Amino acid sequence: MTAHEAFALELARVAAGVTLPLFRTGAVAEDKGEPGAFDPVTEADRGAEAAMRRLIESTFPDHGVVGEEYGADRPDAEWVWVLDPVDGTRAFVAGLPLWTTLIGLTHQGRPVVGAVAQPYLDEVFLGGPSGARCVARGTDTPIATRACPRLNDAVISTTDPDIFTGAELGAWRQVRATARLARLGCDAYAYAMLASGHIDLVAETALKPWDWTALVALVEAAGGTVTDWLGNTPKDDGRILAVGDDALTEQALLTLRRAVS
Structure with a gap:
């Protein structure tokens, strides 16, 4: 250490x-x-x-x-x-x-x-x-993230769907409809579970740097990936996509990217 x-x-x-x-x-x-x-x-x-x-x-x-x-x-x-x-x-x-x-x-x-x-x-x-x-x-x-190459098999999370507005909410609903299971209300604890191999994807919006900086380092150290909704390095718009298996990134971005482009 x-x-x-x-x-x-x-x-x-x-x-x-x-x-x-x-x-x-x-x-x-x-x-x-x-x-x-x-x-x-x-x-x-x-x-x-x-x-x-x-x-x-x-x-x-x-x-x-x-x-x-x-x-x-x-x-x-x-x-x-x-x-x-x-x-x-x-x-x-x-x-x-x-x-x-x-x-x-x-x-x-x-x-x-x-x-x-x-x-x-x-x-x-x-x-x-x-x-x-x-x-x-x-x-x-x-701890380490787990393999989950298909969104259909994924356990996903967000703190509260009410954080999404307009096209963001539609994008979240589409990702949720594809995934196996969604859990809500976990705040940053969901990212800890992703890093531990229990959750496969977390998507959120309107986060501040103090909400996501620690999560990026933890998830990446555990083998996962964190991007914004365009697939880039997270930035001030606060839209975060964290995945345990990078194979999920593009599958989720197919939907999420449309909400911000």
């Missing part, structure tokens, strides 16, 4: 020290969304990100940080940590153990380390130069 991978685990531990005591304890959720669009944030989100930022600053003072709650600090640095302290705050508020802490590290803009941590289940899915692993309940187990 590289030093940066080990540090990502330490960041996950520090974040868990903030989030776990607040989970299922009635933590107050403020609404930071537009009128009619509930977008919750809690003291767990803010406290966990603040704790991770302090540790980064004391350990790697020359590294940049980009986080959901506190914005960007030296985003053009050679090394940048990209943080989402509670991805899936709605699940957190509802008491569902499908929220995660996302910790990504980029080098010259490219994701190289990614951690998806679910502290209530005592799981951290970690990907980087040394490969992909699940560190859980005292074990450290290698």
Whole structure:
């Protein structure tokens, strides 16, 4: 395990020290969304990100940080940590153990380390130069995506079909109609299951860099592929397609590409 991978685990531990005591304890959720669009944030989100930022600053003072709650600090640095302290705050508020802490590290803009941590289940899915692993309940187990060359046989996921608009929704429905099984509401945990060989494809839209940076590094380290809906490197439009078997990429893009072209 590289030093940066080990540090990502330490960041996950520090974040868990903030989030776990607040989970299922009635933590107050403020609404930071537009009128009619509930977008919750809690003291767990803010406290966990603040704790991770302090540790980064004391350990790697020359590294940049980009986080959901506190914005960007030296985003053009050679090394940048990209943080989402509670991805899936709605699940957190509802008491569902499908929220995660996302910790990504980029080098010259490219994701190289990614951690998806679910502290209530005592799981951290970690990907980087040394490969992909699940560190859980005292074990450290290698993980990898599975072979699934046909979309008809695939288990697929998205957080919520309501995130799609217009042609995007039609494209998702067509992919879902072709696949064997679809599961909803998993947020970033779905990508951890893809990296572990249980889910084959995840498609989403409107994601921010802190939502997807860690996922790219994890999925790629596990043998999968992450692109946008045109088959290119993910970018600011937030449309993400992650597959465990690259044979699925073009099959899904046949539909998804039409929604954005």
